[in-house]
Amino acid sequence: FRHDGYKLDDQIEEKIEQLVFSGEIDSIRPTANRVGRATRIDDALGRYVEFAKASFPRGMSLEEMRVAVDVANGAAYKSTPCVLRELGADVAVAHNQPNGMNINDGCGSMHPEEIQRIVQMNGADVGIAHDGDADRVLLCDEDGEIVDGDEILAIASLDLLETGRLEQNTAVATVMSNFGLDETLAAHGGKVVRTKVGDRYVIEEMVHQKLNLGGEQSGHVIFRDFTTTGDGIITALQVLRIMHKTGQPLSKLKRCLQKYPQAQRNLAVKEKRPLAELTVVMKLVNDAEKELSGKGRVLLRYSGTEPKIRLLIEGRELDMIDKQADRIADAIQSAIGVG
Template identity: 50%
Template sequence: MSKKLFGTDGVRGVANVYPMTTEMAMQLGRAAAYIFKKDNRRHRIVIGKDTRLSGYMIENALSAGICSMGVDVLLVGPLPTPGIAFIAKSMRADAGVVISASHNPYQDNGIKFFSRDGFKLPDEVELKIEDLIFSQKIDSLRPTAAEVGKAFRIDDAQGRYIVFLKNSFPGDMDLSGLKIVLDCANGAAYKVAPAVLEELGAEVISIGVSPNGTNINAGCGSLHPDILSEKVKEHRAHLGIALDGDADRVIFVDEFGREVDGDHIMAICATQMLAEGRLAHNTLVATVMSNMGLDIALRKAGGRVVKTAVGDRYVVEEMRQHGYNLGGEQSGHMIFLDHNTTGDGMISALQVLAIMQRSGRSLADLAEVMIALPQVLLNVRVTEKKDINDIADIRKTIAAVEKKLGESGRVLIRYSGTEPLLRVMLEGQDKVEITGYAQEIAAMIEKHLGSGRKKEA
């Protein structure tokens, strides 16, 4: 069965427009509560959110739906997505719900669920939730009197998460001597992230810590590291750290203002863990979007890279199935299963900072462990997501480019799981050459599927 509501990371869309309406939020709450309610004891579901204006209305609708099924709600307010996974697990709640559209602009919002063990729901559970909504199977199930749920606010959730994050950093070390520029994207980590770094002894220059409901991810955060880069150079900081709106991903800037992406961070952490004998099965899990340079770096260090489909949930599934403990994406989602159950921007940052402090090496120096092959990524906005193999012109154009690249490069074409975009990614030895090839493929896609101009990612 194909899903009607859930994408690669929950339900997402423009707030107050189907499917991100209050009516659908209430139904999602009712269906989820029904699934997570296993017996006659009192059940609890944690709800957290980022800083979007629409979070208030969706939070209330979700809460109402959950309570209407006789399940209690624990409200934690603005907190990073990984913080909500942690709180749900540590409080022995039955599930956690995050109201966030991650790196998307403020007018969008989303709803994603974590099970009681802190992991995102598998496809089959999301399909069950959809079936309960569209089949109207639970419409008549309405507890009354003392059987309806109650909502409670958890006032110390931020403090609990701060302690949890600090405990992922080596106890015999601190961050004294480091000057860090931190960009919180005016998002969910605007309070907890600066507090963690400051309490560990770093000098912190914080930006993107004044959310107003509409400025989340606006020209700041992990998708827009330019301001961070300038601030690092202006303050002569040792590095910059940029989170996204829900703080489950992180991008770095070295002391020279150069971006250090998720692939390089995974290379730094994986090779260090290999050297210390801590990388499970000597294996790093990445997605098909990761640069071929990452494979080369791990192979030189005596490890290997296993690739999955794009999406941190698929990385985590591969890790859990085979007992791996480190995985992630080029975009900055990194999962350290020894510390948390999902991508956590601050835990990732703290692991890198620990390596810097232990080794005495700069981020720029550490990042040289991997040399990235030239890569080009173009996004083409599409009107519908057809199978490109069914469109002869597109299929032939891609095949011709692949033949020209041979074994010295690759072509990857994939639809975004959260936006109406077809992503065209090429790698090769020559940046000018692969840019031309990428534009050639993108133009053919635009001709058959496009709804506007293509844009570089």
Template identity: 45%
Template sequence: MKRRYFGTDGIRGQSNLFPMTPDLAMRVGIAVGTIFRRGAHRHRVVIGKDTRLSGYMLENAMVAGFTAAGIDAFVLGPIPTPAVAMLTRSLRADIGVMISASHNPFYDNGIKLFGPDGYKLSDDLEMEIEDLLDTDMTAQLAKSAEIGRAKRIDGVHDRYIEHAKRTLPRDVTLQGLRVAIDCANGAAYRVAPAALWELGADVVTIGNEPDGLNINLDCGSTHPEALQRKVHEVRADIGIALDGDADRVQIIDENGKFIDGDQLMAVIAESWAADGTLRGNGIVATVMSNLGLERFLTGKGLNLQRTKVGDRYVVEHMRQNDYNVGGEQSGHMVLSDFGTTGDGLVAALQVLACVKRSGKSVSEICNRFEPVPQVLKNVRIKTGQPLEDTVVRQAIADAESELAKTGRLLIRPSGTEPLIRVMAEGDDRAQVERIVDELVNVIGSARTAA
């Protein structure tokens, strides 16, 4: 069944346009509250957000929905997504909500939902919510005396800072390291610099002045140029770039070179394997991870399991098969020894631990393999289904046949934006670029015809 509301990471869209309206947010609160209102105990939800202007609007709407359903709402304010997942468990809440569109521009927003175990909801639960959203939920509302209460919770930043600090090995401090961090004017603008400073680092911070409109604007993990300049300017040992809700990270080495999630997974996997703490004899990544990562792991006697794009699918595979390291090329790092979802700060601390223990530079530590040439381009769509077009399907089949022995081809609709992503990788860069350009043109032509 086609989903109307949920994508690969919750509900997302442009603020004040369907589905990201206050009316829909309130209805989500009622629907989710109804589903999780089980047992006789007093039910509660924790609600966090990033720094988008629309967060105020959606936060209040969701509080209205949950309290109408008889759920007490604990409002956290701006805080990273992994902190919401952690606090859902530690505050013994029935549901956790993060209001964020992650790395998207300020005018987008989204709703991410966590169960009482701190994990994102299953496809089945999301479909159950969708079914309720399209019904008259008047009968689900709580009786007058059972309406939920709402209150803001103090001290949540300190709780998350202490949680993050405890993930750094006890024999490691960050003393002697100059760390430049870009908080993307997002949810971690307070907690991430504070945690690094308390661990001993000399911290230089940018992207820490949110105004509701500048989240991810020319900063953060999707726009690392500002951090690259800052690393050079202050001669930092490392640059850490978070995204708007701090569940992903990218690293800049001391030379200003950009290091993606695939390299970070290689660093952590190799380190944990050497320590004997890596479970599953490998890691879990998505179909987007570079072929070079797979070859590197194979050379170390480790395996790479691939899933659909989306950290929730990575986590699902990790849980089912007892892996404790997983992630995405985009920088989502899921380390299940420490948390239930992606955590950019915690992942960065693991890399910093490797740097401190080895005495080597970030460039030496994080250059684990030579990436296979990989080209990714997007085709924006508004209507139609160009991937069902006969000409497009034949072009994809021809490209797959050409790359069969030397690379990979991946064509997929984005789960968060109206895009079709075209990715190819292989040992011959010219061949890969030609194949991607040809497919983009064919898909674009089919889109126009539709």
């Protein structure tokens, strides 16, 4: 992270990696006045709890709400239950016994079936599931259905649009967010700007365009009015606030987003040739886009970390996009597939 709380950009990270892996860092010997100092904050938990609570309206209480929480044996194992209880909620907590080895182990947002179980077992109004470092969150409604980052982003966007607080009437999402998000915001006078996958790119775009809301389907949601990066409890509190304000259960709030069906294919490849050189594949992509007639989209990209190519097609008719995905996947396999 930078000094101002935002993530380092790619260029700086690459420069640091180059220094480390080249061995050049071993020859760098800064003088004492250029070396940073570590400071222990004795009441870090208490200070963070007060910070999180400050994102929730004064005078609003969660006293009538039962909240189930899966803290993934991770960073928020104390803070999230504490924040919710101090705001008046009846809290049922699970996976809050970290031992340094059990983080994300069969729990948290990486295992959403667990928060579904906890919600139903406790008769909760809502469930909150963090990942290990608690920068993201998935929610679970009172019926035991998962509410993902796209749905959270839609709920928050409409609330901010309604009150005139969504900067430039625009939210930021990645290319992987459901196309229904664009339609939902457009129907209410808003729009979606998309970035490549990664919360750092969402935040960069938010800063660049001076926007205050963005996020990913995975549950990284950034409320820039409160913080400079994803924060799971801040995100959850904003949804709880909207539930309280509207008097609506989460199962009803999430209906604001009508998701498009998706067909996804992930294929191993022997090489990452420029997509423009895959003429047969790109012709099929163009054909699919024409068939969708603006009521869907085709996304084809190489993985940044694996020898794979990822295909995503969204459209109103699942049968149609499945057939399109199969045709494109077959062409990819013939051109650059493994085996």
